[in-house]
Amino acid sequence: MNPSDIEHFVAAAAVAQGLELDREQLKRVTAVFARNAEIASLVLDFELPATVEAAPVFTP
Amino acid sequence: MRKALEVAARIRAGEAKAVEVVEASLADIGARNPAINCFTAVTAARALREAHDIDRLREQGSNLPPLAGVPYAVKDLFDVEGLATLAGSGLRKSASPAPRDAVLVARMREAGAVLVGTLNMDAYAYGFTTENSAFGVTRNPHDTSRVAGGSSGGSGAAVAAGLVPLALGSDTNGSIRVPSSLCGVFGLKPTYGRLTRAGAYPFVDSLDHVGPFATTTADLAACYNVLQGPGEGDTGCALRPREFVSAGIADRPLRVARLTGYFDRYASEAARAASLDAARCLGARDEIELPEAHRARAAAFLITASEGGERHLETLKACYADFEPLSRDRFLAGALTPAAWYVKAQRLRRWFRDRVAAVFEHYDVLVAPATPVAATSIGEEWIELGGERLPLRASMGLFAQPISFIGLPVVAAPIRTPGLPIGVQLIAPPWREDLCIAASAHLEQAGVAVARIGA
Numbered sequence: 001m002n003p004s005d006i007e008h009f010v011a012a013a014a015v016a017q018g019l020e021l022d023r024e025q026l027k028r029v030t031a032v033f034a035r036n037a038e039i040a041s042l043v044l045d046f047e048l049p050a051t052v053e054a055a056p057v058f059t060p
Numbered sequence: 061m062r063k064a065l066e067v068a069a070r071i072r073a074g075e076a077k078a079v080e081v082v083e084a085s086l087a088d089i090g091a092r093n094p095a096i097n098c099f100t101a102v103t104a105a106r107a108l109r110e111a112h113d114i115d116r117l118r119e120q121g122s123n124l125p126p127l128a129g130v131p132y133a134v135k136d137l138f139d140v141e142g143l144a145t146l147a148g149s150g151l152r153k154s155a156s157p158a159p160r161d162a163v164l165v166a167r168m169r170e171a172g173a174v175l176v177g178t179l180n181m182d183a184y185a186y187g188f189t190t191e192n193s194a195f196g197v198t199r200n201p202h203d204t205s206r207v208a209g210g211s212s213g214g215s216g217a218a219v220a221a222g223l224v225p226l227a228l229g230s231d232t233n234g235s236i237r238v239p240s241s242l243c244g245v246f247g248l249k250p251t252y253g254r255l256t257r258a259g260a261y262p263f264v265d266s267l268d269h270v271g272p273f274a275t276t277t278a279d280l281a282a283c284y285n286v287l288q289g290p291g292e293g294d295t296g297c298a299l300r301p302r303e304f305v306s307a308g309i310a311d312r313p314l315r316v317a318r319l320t321g322y323f324d325r326y327a328s329e330a331a332r333a334a335s336l337d338a339a340r341c342l343g344a345r346d347e348i349e350l351p352e353a354h355r356a357r358a359a360a361f362l363i364t365a366s367e368g369g370e371r372h373l374e375t376l377k378a379c380y381a382d383f384e385p386l387s388r389d390r391f392l393a394g395a396l397t398p399a400a401w402y403v404k405a406q407r408l409r410r411w412f413r414d415r416v417a418a419v420f421e422h423y424d425v426l427v428a429p430a431t432p433v434a435a436t437s438i439g440e441e442w443i444e445l446g447g448e449r450l451p452l453r454a455s456m457g458l459f460a461q462p463i464s465f466i467g468l469p470v471v472a473a474p475i476r477t478p479g480l481p482i483g484v485q486l487i488a489p490p491w492r493e494d495l496c497i498a499a500s501a502h503l504e505q506a507g508v509a510v511a512r513i514g515a
Contacts, residue, residue: 009396010393010396013396014392014396017373017395017396018377019373019376019377019392019395020377021392025380025389025392028389029389029392029393029396031389032389032390032392032393033393033396035451036361036362036365036393036394036397039358039361039362040358040362040397040401042354042355042358042359043355043358043359043362043401043404043405043408044401044404046352046355046408048404048407048408048411049411052407052408052410052411053407053410054403054406054407054409054410055266055406055407055409055410055413056266056406
């Protein structure tokens with residue numbers, strides 16, 4: 001994602017969550033989210049076998 | 061007042077009264093806490109009441125419990141009956157008082173320990189420095205211009221200052237191990253699910269652990285033993301019997317390896333030297349790399365951001381202006397994490413667990429630095445590690461995060477160094493706290509690990 005995409009995503013996701021971010025807040029949250037996205041790429045770029053399931057196990 | 065078992069032995073032998081010990085501890089806290097700022101509340105009335113109960117038991121000739129009369133304090137996220145559980149947040153000052161003690165606080169009381177107060181932390185446990193805008197920064201007792209580590213910084217500092225011989229903390233990504241390292245004391249992060257978190261304010265359910273701090277391995281083991289028990293009130297607690305540990309060295313040579321690769325790349329010279337000293341003393345036979353440790357750390361980071369953000373989303377919507385400024389934007393960004401990122405991180409967790417389990421077929425204990433550097437200056441924002449400029453408050457847990465990500469038991473042991481304190485992680489397979497305790501005892505008996513009690 002380029003910086004502009006990230007800002008658009010953060011703005012749209014904030015609306016979806018019911019968050020009202022002013023211009024300054026949006027700028028700061030976008031900066032944090034950009035760093036999170038960079039860290040996330042280490043996880044997302046790593047290919048896992050389809051058989052590896054998510055760790056949480058729901059107990060009914 | 062540095063060693064819990066020695067205090068308990070003196071009280072048991074009638075060489076000291078619990079009330080005298082507790083009065084001395086309270087006076088010490090009153091005199092020295094202002095310079096360190098590790099306590100958020102001092103529970104003097106309760107402490108004196110509990111101490112009187114211990115003295116009465118002794119006068120009646122009853123057997124005293126194992127930690128009889130030992131003062132201790134808890135991170136301010138454990139419920140203490142009658143106090144608001146602050147969890148490091150100014151917003152919680154008006155929370156209702158806890159109706160009862162957290163289960164681990166109740167177990168400490170049953171073991172005879174005497175609660176003298178609650179301890180400072182990063183707001184909602186999201187941080188590694190205990191720089192708290194509502195309750196002030198907790199200073200490192202060995203150099204008050206530096207941080208104590210976090211998020212259980214008050215716990216590490218209170219033990220390192222000698223104000224209490226034992227403290228309880230929590231560890232989601234390193235919050236017991238980081239302050240243990242920076243303050244020069246022993247800390248135990250047990251296996252995920254070993255100790256109940258009932259009555260402890262949550263941060264990240266998938267990753268939250270609770271555990272003790274102490275000045276010796278023997279005290280750490282004794283405290284851990286009394287904390288074990290059924291996991292009622294915590295769905296993450298495993299159904300396992302109590303498995304008591306002793307602080308004796310192992311009855312056979314431990315198979316030890318030192319972690320390199322990722323763990324060397326981001327280590328300062330002091331951190332690397334500490335892990336080399338510990339590995340040499342333990343007779344480590346190999347140096348190995350954990351597969352994809354950097355991705356494991358990244359996945360732990362994402363899970364933390366996402367679960368932590370979701371937990372506080374409604375508070376952030378309602379009270380953004382009053383929320384801790386050092387972490388509110390991180391919580392908000394975390395709440396916006398796409399679900400696919402979170403699920404992939406959880407899947408990586410399962411994958412990484414299986415790879416590390418294979419490593420433990422060959423080793424009993426793995427050694428790695430607990431922190432990349434020793435205590436940094438208060439207010440510092442950035443740090444250079446491995447040639448990269450990184451945000452300091454998120455990076456102190458670089459070495460702790462891949463390990464707690466898969467719930468392994470770890471003792472953080474303080475290594476004897478000429479400079480500021482720094483510790484190593486002694487990492488064992490799941491449910492084998494006995495092995496990391498044995499490794500810690502070995503280092504301590506050899507004089508390689510020693511708690512530093514100062515200021």
